[in-house]
Amino acid sequence: MAKTPCKGMAPRVRRTRQLLHQALGTLLETRAFETLSVQHITTAATLNRATFYDHYPDKFALLECMAASRFHDLLTARGVKFDGGCASALKAIVLGVCDYLAGLPALECARQRQLEPHLESAIIAVVRAMILQGLERHASNGAASPEMMATTVSWAIYGGAKEWVKTVDRPSSEEGADVVMTLITPILSLSRLTRRDTHHPVETT
Amino acid sequence: MAKTPCKGMAPRVRRTRQLLHQALGTLLETRAFETLSVQHITTAATLNRATFYDHYPDKFALLECMAASRFHDLLTARGVKFDGGCASALKAIVLGVCDYLAGLPALECARQRQLEPHLESAIIAVVRAMILQGLERHASNGAASPEMMATTVSWAIYGGAKEWVKTVDRPSSEEGADVVMTLITPILSLSRLTRRDTHHPVETT
DNA sequence: ATCATAAAACGACGAATGTTGGGAATCGCG
DNA sequence: CGCGATTCCCAACATTCGTCGTTTTATGAT
Numbered sequence: 001m002a003k004t005p006c007k008g009m010a011p012r013v014r015r016t017r018q019l020l021h022q023a024l025g026t027l028l029e030t031r032a033f034e035t036l037s038v039q040h041i042t043t044a045a046t047l048n049r050a051t052f053y054d055h056y057p058d059k060f061a062l063l064e065c066m067a068a069s070r071f072h073d074l075l076t077a078r079g080v081k082f083d084g085g086c087a088s089a090l091k092a093i094v095l096g097v098c099d100y101l102a103g104l105p106a107l108e109c110a111r112q113r114q115l116e117p118h119l120e121s122a123i124i125a126v127v128r129a130m131i132l133q134g135l136e137r138h139a140s141n142g143a144a145s146p147e148m149m150a151t152t153v154s155w156a157i158y159g160g161a162k163e164w165v166k167t168v169d170r171p172s173s174e175e176g177a178d179v180v181m182t183l184i185t186p187i188l189s190l191s192r193l194t195r196r197d198t199h200h201p202v203e204t205t
Numbered sequence: 206m207a208k209t210p211c212k213g214m215a216p217r218v219r220r221t222r223q224l225l226h227q228a229l230g231t232l233l234e235t236r237a238f239e240t241l242s243v244q245h246i247t248t249a250a251t252l253n254r255a256t257f258y259d260h261y262p263d264k265f266a267l268l269e270c271m272a273a274s275r276f277h278d279l280l281t282a283r284g285v286k287f288d289g290g291c292a293s294a295l296k297a298i299v300l301g302v303c304d305y306l307a308g309l310p311a312l313e314c315a316r317q318r319q320l321e322p323h324l325e326s327a328i329i330a331v332v333r334a335m336i337l338q339g340l341e342r343h344a345s346n347g348a349a350s351p352e353m354m355a356t357t358v359s360w361a362i363y364g365g366a367k368e369w370v371k372t373v374d375r376p377s378s379e380e381g382a383d384v385v386m387t388l389i390t391p392i393l394s395l396s397r398l399t400r401r402d403t404h405h406p407v408e409t410t
Numbered sequence: 411a412t413c414a415t416a417a418a419a420c421g422a423c424g425a426a427t428g429t430t431g432g433g434a435a436t437c438g439c440g
Numbered sequence: 441c442g443c444g445a446t447t448c449c450c451a452a453c454a455t456t457c458g459t460c461g462t463t464t465t466a467t468g469a470t
Contacts, residue, residue: 010437010438010446010447011437012436012437012446012447012448013446013447016447016448037425037426037427038426038427038428039425039426039427047448047449048448048449048450049427049449049450050428050429050430050448050449050450050451051447051448051449053427053428053429054447054448057318057428058427058428060318060319060322061318113262113265113266114263114265116326117265117322117323117325117326118322120322120325120326121321121322121325124364142387143384143387144384144387144388147368147372148365148368148369148372148384148385148388149388151364151365151367151368152361152364152365152368152385152388152389153361154364155360155361155363155364155365155367156357156358156360156361156364156389156392158360159329159356159357159359159360159361160353160356160357160360162356162360163352163353163356163357164353167352167353179348179349179353180353180357182347182348182349183349183353183354183357183392184357184361184392186391186392186394187361187388187389187391187392189391215416215417215467216467217416217417217418217466217467218416218417221417221418242455242456242457243456243457243458244455244456244457252418252419253418253419253420254420254457255418255419255420255421255458255459255460256417256418256419258457258458258459259417259418262458263457263458411470412469412470413468413469413470414467414468414469414470415466415467415468415469416465416466416467416468417464417465417466417467418463418464418465418466419462419463419464419465420461420462420463420464421460421461421462421463422459422460422461423458423459423460424457424458424459425456425457425458425459426455426456426457426458427454427455427456427457428453428454428455428456429452429453429454429455430451430452430453431450431451431452432449432450432451433448433449433450434447434448434449434450435446435447435448435449436445436446436447436448437444437445437446437447438443438444438445438446439442439443439444439445440441440442440443440444
């Protein structure tokens with residue numbers, strides 16, 4: 001979890017982990033995750049195999065960190081923040097999950113058995129953190145704690161997005177995100193999240 | 206998914222897979238999943254190692270099948286069916302997820318890194334199937350398809366239950382299930398699931 | 411009871427795993 | 441500049457993995 005190539009980290013370590021992230025990312029474009037060995041990843045990253053285990057316990061951990069990092073970058077690149085309207089930020093998050101999942105290579109392939117389960121927890125953690133951050137500015141008057149609401153909503157979002165991507169002849173990601181929004185909004189309305197809906201006209205980019 | 210020791214299957218293979226399930230179950234009581242090798246499982250099951258690969262591609266698949274099977278058995282043992290009131294059946298499902306997760310050995314241990322991600326998909330699949338079955342008796346008048354609703358709700362349920370189990374000084378599973386219920390019920394109310402709420406006084410034991 | 415068939419056992423294989431220890435390169439800081 | 445600490449490389453180790461071909465056993469229909 002704290003293995004992300006964060007800013008407050010020795011530049012050498014960050015370089016190495018970025019190399020690993022990039023190598024895994026490019027390798028996943030052509031080969032299935034299950035067929036990738038640590039040796040493949042490290043040679044593609046021009047690193048020694050033992051160095052890998054200095055940073056990650058196994059290739060699954062690297063996958064989770066890379067997914068979380070890239071998804072987080074995707075959201076921040078879109079300027080997703082809770083400074084503006086909450087509903088719009090939530091919509092952006094849902095849309096981000098949909099687009100991220102849709103951008104994965106061959107998610108429905110049978111050889112990606114081990115890919116999905118590890119992606120899930122990573123992405124959900126990112127979503128949960130952002131929703132929890134957004135919930136802090138609202139009084140938790142509901143029967144559930146903010147953590148409980150954030151967790152439940154983030155899991156619901158991921159599940160909905162996943163259902164959308166595996167839908168044949170799926171509509172656009174905007175429409176899919178809209179459907180998911182109508183499903184999860186009732187949950188958050190228990191905490192008056194939709195209050196002052198589109199108050200600030202702050203447009204990201 | 207279809208690897209469950211189902212009834213319509215040769216008794217010999219069912220026996221073998223039950224042996225594997227039982228062996229893994231007992232081994233998980235003392236050791237962490239990551240430290241278990243296929244050799245450990247097969248010797249505990251008094252089977253040859255190669256036989257394992259005749260039934261499951263890897264130990265993760267066995268774990269998923271075992272979790273799904275046991276969780277399904279837990280629900281059916283409690284008589285969870287949609288013949289009675291839908292709300293009560295849903296409550297029983299949520300309660301089942303909470304109790305199942307609470308019954309897992311040392312879920313919060315750091316060495317169980319690989320355990321959770323594979324449990325999730327298995328249990329969620331079971332929950333989703335039951336909810337989808339329950340949704341068939343209602344008109345899908347909402348903006349979302351029954352599959353979309355079932356998926357979203359099942360993921361939300363698992364997330365909520367997981368949040369409950371990792372809560373320190375957590376309340377009883379009934380109270381935790383109640384909280385989760387209040388969160389997910391608004392979703393399903395879009396499809397009038399709560400109609401005829403507690404109509405039949407069917408009590409499961 | 412017989413026999414064809416399905417399934418489990420067995421041994422062996424190349425490859426990958428996760429870990430270890432030591433040495434070399436690089437960085438941060440005085 | 442130089443020194444300590446961190447990080448990476450390297451080789452090697454025992455273990456496990458996933459697969460294969462073959463042999464042996466058990467099942468169930470005739």
